[in-house]
Amino acid sequence: ASTSASSLVVRVDDLVRNLNMVMEPFPKQVPIIITVDPSVPSEFISDDMKIFRAATNYMTNACAKTETGSIHFRITTRMSVENEPELLFECEDTGPGVDIAKYAYLFKPVSVESDPLRVSASHTKLTEVPSGAFRAAVQNSGLGLYSVATQIGSIGGKYGFRPRGIISGDDVKNAQET
Numbered sequence: 001a002s003t004s005a006s007s008l009v010v011r012v013d014d015l016v017r018n019l020n021m022v023m024e025p026f027p028k029q030v031p032i033i034i035t036v037d038p039s040v041p042s043e044f045i046s047d048d049m050k051i052f053r054a055a056t057n058y059m060t061n062a063c064a065k066t067e068t069g070s071i072h073f074r075i076t077t078r079m080s081v082e083n084e085p086e087l088l089f090e091c092e093d094t095g096p097g098v099d100i101a102k103y104a105y106l107f108k109p110v111s112v113e114s115d116p117l118r119v120s121a122s123h124t125k126l127t128e129v130p131s132g133a134f135r136a137a138v139q140n141s142g143l144g145l146y147s148v149a150t151q152i153g154s155i156g157g158k159y160g161f162r163p164r165g166i167i168s169g170d171d172v173k174n175a176q177e178t
Contacts, residue, residue, distance in 0.1 A: 010048045012040055012075065019055055019073070028063040030070050030094070037076035044087060047155050051089075054151040054159070058091035061145060069094025097164045106161055107149035 016034055023032050055073065062071045071093045080086045098106065152159040 008045055008047065009043050010046050010051050011043045012036055013042065015048070015052060015055070016075075018052060019059070022056060023059055023063075026060060026063060028071075029067050030063075032059060032063070032071045032073065034073045035075070037074070039077040040075050040087065046157075050151040050155055054148045055089060055091075057145065057148045057151075058089075062091055062093035062095065066093040066095040098161070100163075103161075103163075107145045107159065109146040 016036060019034055023034075059071060059073055071091065074088075074090045074092070076088050076090070077085050078088050148159050
């Protein structure tokens with residue numbers, strides 16, 4: 001399947017509007033707050049559906065285990081190690097966190113019945129233009145974070161998580177970032 005030229009432009013206002021539209025009725029016990037830093041360009045080149053699906057999967061994953069507090073999805077920028085600007089998508093929640101023994105399995109396909117994994121503070125950075133197709137994950141299949149890995153990996157981006165209490169994603173190097 002080929003990607004149309006229009007899907008290579010992600011309009012941030014449209015992305016936020018669509019995320020709010022999908023997440024507003026989604027079953028959850030806490031509010032979801034979506035913010036965009038002023039440093040974020042109004043549009044960027046990438047696959048809009050893959051960005052949307054990955055963001056939605058991060059937020060629905062957070063909704064599954066967050067019973068008190070809130071979920072905050074941020075779109076911001078930062079400088080890469082190579083001193084290049086990068087977009088950064090972060091989903092932070094106030095859920096119970098992840099057992100350290102499960103860190104290596106967060107972005108792998110798992111069965112919900114055997115091991116319901118969740119991430120308490122996630123971040124995704126996207127840096128390259130995509131190609132390829134997406135195979136949709138079934139809701140409640142335990143494939144939400146695996147789907148993030150598939151989506152973001154297919155467009156040349158990086159994904160990962162940050163354990164609770166870590167201020168910067170740079171504090172957790174390659175152990176949790178792919």
